[in-house]
Amino acid sequence: MPMADTATLQVVGVSHMFDVSRPFLQRVFTREPRRILRAVDDVSFVIAPATTFALVGESGCGKSTLARLAVGLYEPSDGEILFENTALSSARAQPALRRRMNMIFQDPYASLNPRWRVRDIVAEPIRAFRLANRPNEVEGRVGTLLAQVGLTVRDGEKYPHEFSGGQRQRISIARALASEPDFLVCDEPTSALDVSVQAQVLNLMRDLQQRFGLTYLFISHNLAVVRHMADTLGVMYLGRIVEQGPAEAIFQRPRHPYTRLLLDAIPDLEQIGRARTPVGGDLPNPIAPPPGCAFHPRCPLANDRCRLEKPGQRMAGTAQVACHAVEEGRDR
Amino acid sequence: MPLLDVRDVTVEFPTRRGVLRALDKVSFSIESGEILGVVGESGAGKSLTGAAIIGLLERPGRIAGGEIRLNGERIDTLAAEPLRRIRGRRIGMIFQDPLTTLNPLYTIGRQLTETMQTHDRLSDADARRKAIGWLDRVGIPAAAQRIDAYPHEFSGGQRQRVVIALALCAEPALIVADEPTTALDVSVQAQIITLLKDLTRDQGTAVMLITHDMGVIAETAGRVAVMYAGRIAEIGPVADVIRHPAHPYTAGLMASIPSLEHRVPRLRQIDGAMPRLDALPTGCRFHPRCPKVFARCRDEQPDLLTAGATRAACWLHADG
Ligand SMILES: Nc1ncnc2c1ncn2[C@@H]1O[C@H](COP(=O)(O)OP(=O)(O)OP(=O)(O)O)[C@@H](O)[C@H]1O
Ligand SMILES: Nc1ncnc2c1ncn2[C@@H]1O[C@H](COP(=O)(O)OP(=O)(O)OP(=O)(O)O)[C@@H](O)[C@H]1O
Ligand code: SF4
Ligand SMILES: [Mg+2]
Ligand SMILES: [Mg+2]
Numbered sequence: 001m002p003m004a005d006t007a008t009l010q011v012v013g014v015s016h017m018f019d020v021s022r023p024f025l026q027r028v029f030t031r032e033p034r035r036i037l038r039a040v041d042d043v044s045f046v047i048a049p050a051t052t053f054a055l056v057g058e059s060g061c062g063k064s065t066l067a068r069l070a071v072g073l074y075e076p077s078d079g080e081i082l083f084e085n086t087a088l089s090s091a092r093a094q095p096a097l098r099r100r101m102n103m104i105f106q107d108p109y110a111s112l113n114p115r116w117r118v119r120d121i122v123a124e125p126i127r128a129f130r131l132a133n134r135p136n137e138v139e140g141r142v143g144t145l146l147a148q149v150g151l152t153v154r155d156g157e158k159y160p161h162e163f164s165g166g167q168r169q170r171i172s173i174a175r176a177l178a179s180e181p182d183f184l185v186c187d188e189p190t191s192a193l194d195v196s197v198q199a200q201v202l203n204l205m206r207d208l209q210q211r212f213g214l215t216y217l218f219i220s221h222n223l224a225v226v227r228h229m230a231d232t233l234g235v236m237y238l239g240r241i242v243e244q245g246p247a248e249a250i251f252q253r254p255r256h257p258y259t260r261l262l263l264d265a266i267p268d269l270e271q272i273g274r275a276r277t278p279v280g281g282d283l284p285n286p287i288a289p290p291p292g293c294a295f296h297p298r299c300p301l302a303n304d305r306c307r308l309e310k311p312g313q314r315m316a317g318t319a320q321v322a323c324h325a326v327e328e329g330r331d332r
Numbered sequence: 333m334p335l336l337d338v339r340d341v342t343v344e345f346p347t348r349r350g351v352l353r354a355l356d357k358v359s360f361s362i363e364s365g366e367i368l369g370v371v372g373e374s375g376a377g378k379s380l381t382g383a384a385i386i387g388l389l390e391r392p393g394r395i396a397g398g399e400i401r402l403n404g405e406r407i408d409t410l411a412a413e414p415l416r417r418i419r420g421r422r423i424g425m426i427f428q429d430p431l432t433t434l435n436p437l438y439t440i441g442r443q444l445t446e447t448m449q450t451h452d453r454l455s456d457a458d459a460r461r462k463a464i465g466w467l468d469r470v471g472i473p474a475a476a477q478r479i480d481a482y483p484h485e486f487s488g489g490q491r492q493r494v495v496i497a498l499a500l501c502a503e504p505a506l507i508v509a510d511e512p513t514t515a516l517d518v519s520v521q522a523q524i525i526t527l528l529k530d531l532t533r534d535q536g537t538a539v540m541l542i543t544h545d546m547g548v549i550a551e552t553a554g555r556v557a558v559m560y561a562g563r564i565a566e567i568g569p570v571a572d573v574i575r576h577p578a579h580p581y582t583a584g585l586m587a588s589i590p591s592l593e594h595r596v597p598r599l600r601q602i603d604g605a606m607p608r609l610d611a612l613p614t615g616c617r618f619h620p621r622c623p624k625v626f627a628r629c630r631d632e633q634p635d636l637l638t639a640g641a642t643r644a645a646c647w648l649h650a651d652g
Contacts, residue, residue, distance in 0.1 A: 060490050155608075199602075262518065285473045
């Protein structure tokens with residue numbers, strides 16, 4: 001694998017399963033089998049230091065699950081994750097390494113303790129990892145962090161419920177930056193923000209990357225934001241990465257039929273009042289994914305092979321693409 | 333008569349350090365079958381406006397002035413019980429935070445059927461069938477199999493779709509939708525938007541659509557209101573507001589949108605932050621950040637003024 005020895009994060013053949021069976025008794029009565037949902041299915045990728053790897057894909061395709069796996073909040077059911085060549089589980093056991101990775105959660109409400117003042121929420125990682133000792137040092141750090149996300153020192157006095165959705169998202173960003181991480185997983189970090197605050201936060205993330213070499217795993221449904229941030233892009237569909245490679249190349253020439261469809265469905269300001277290209281076909285059932293290529297029921301290029309055989313990733317130009325049609329050259 | 337008429341609504345939070353005025357004389361109306369988009373700075377008061385309309389302001393917040401009418405009838409002065417009957421049945425709300433709407437202890441199927449059964453006489457079997465139908469319409473895959481699952485078993489976007497189904501299942505005349513599509517990918521987003529548009533066309537449902545996504549606004553709304561620091565900065569037809577913004581804040585907002593066409597090293601941003609409610613500047617609330625500020629802006633607060641096809645609260649348009 002390229003740059004394996006210098007990678008910040010290596011994800012190797014990782015899968016994650018959820019048991020979504022009904023309660024045991026109910027299952028017995030209705031004679032239902034156990035139901036397993038494979039949220040992440042045999043995913044591999046590498047994130048080089050000081051770069052941004054972005055994940056995109058339909059809601060429910062497994063992005064947040066992968067994000068949680070990447071910072072060790074879930075144990076993979078299968079496969080391995082390395083943080084700077086150290087197995088993630090043992091990296092998490094060492095405070096010095098644990099401090100260096102952090103996550104901004106998709107849901108800013110659920111992740112802030114409602115009974116704590118904002119300044120204590122932001123100060124908590126600073127205290128926990130002893131990044132500053134004297135109280136006024138901690139206070140100074142908290143003030144700087146709040147200012148960086150467009151809040152003020154006096155906002156620190158308040159409780160989370162006194163803030164709007166976007167303001168709470170900014171608090172969780174400030175908290176994530178407080179431990180001075182080198183690797184930050186950002187799950188929809190700006191989706192609750194208006195575009196002008198979003199621009200400030202994205203510019204800040206870029207500045208931090210340039211000045212301190214931060215590495216990001218970045219998840220967003222907003223493809224314009226992704227294009228702005230990503231160096232490398234992974235496109236997920238039903239738990240699998242179907243296309244990955246340099247982001248610009250994929251945006252300019254998407255190869256996988258799903259990536260193409262995704263890029264076609266983007267709303268834009270020119271489309272005032274017009275409907276966009278509807279996405280055909282039924283949403284797939286993640287409990288019983290279609291056989292062969294999971295995308296085949298919605299794919300305009302599907303043939304018999306696609307219905308039977310799961311495609312593996314192959315190089316196509318600069319990207320790795322999991323598609324029989326691309327491999328066979330039927331996509332042109 | 334518009335379906336919803338909001339006139340000079342003011343919302344205040346009494347605090348130990350004095351009264352914070354979070355909404356200041358906000359006025360707009362929505363016709364049946366119309367979608368009004370609402371955008372604006374985070375913290376500007378969009379969600380509060382929605383909460384005031386459905387009578388769910390969190391205490392100690394209160395409506396301190398103005399009036400809100402639904403079909404001509406005052407609803408801001410109603411007692412708790414009649415208000416509760418209007419909520420859900422005549423006004424549906426999609427909250428910005430899907431987790432607070434969903435009860436973590438009940439399956440989503442139970443939450444949907446109970447909502448429908450409080451508003452309509454429906455047998456359990458019918459309610460369940462309808463619930464599966466709504467889950468299907470909002471794009472939950474394998475709805476019949478997942479109806480007995482609990483909220484935490486769904487992804488962020490799936491939970492948001494369940495919340496949308498909950499708001500729509502009682503078929504209200506007005507839907508206040510607070511960021512209904514932000515956690516959704518573009519294709520599910522398209523599906524939800526089509527659903528909302530169909531409801532406005534076929535049932536004459538009116539929608540107040542709060543979102544940060546100008547693409548979504550462009551595609552769905554007829555008119556859009558832009559909010560800043562508790563006031564409406566600009567309101568008008570979507571195409572005009574997007575193409576020829578009359579308020580400097582709207583113009584700044586439009587310029588901050590990242591482009592899909594070309595990559596820039598740095599996004600344009602409006603420097604500075606929105607003022608805090610307890611430290612509002614004199615005159616126009618945007619003046620400390622405004623590139624076009626002039627003397628009058630610092631002293632006098634502008635109301636909405638006609639500015640071409642839109643109306644903008646900005647002294648640049650003092651002479652029409
Ligand atoms: N319980 C409260 N106590 C004090 N201030 C409050 C309270 N709830 C909201 N506010 C303030 O009211 C203002 C408006 O909040 P609102 O939630 O309406 O913003 P918004 O426009 O929906 O923002 P966002 O886009 O970030 O969701 C904010 O400045 C917020 O701090
Ligand atoms: N705790 C859980 N128990 C059972 N199933 C789960 C759980 N968490 C997630 N899932 C399921 O796993 C799949 C992937 O969920 P995940 O949250 O990773 O999606 P996502 O790509 O982040 O979606 P979104 O864009 O909507 O946030 C979904 O089908 C979801 O229903
Ligand atoms: S009134 Fe003045 S300060 Fe306010 S937006 Fe207009 S030009 Fe700018
Ligand atoms: Mg997610
Ligand atoms: Mg809000």
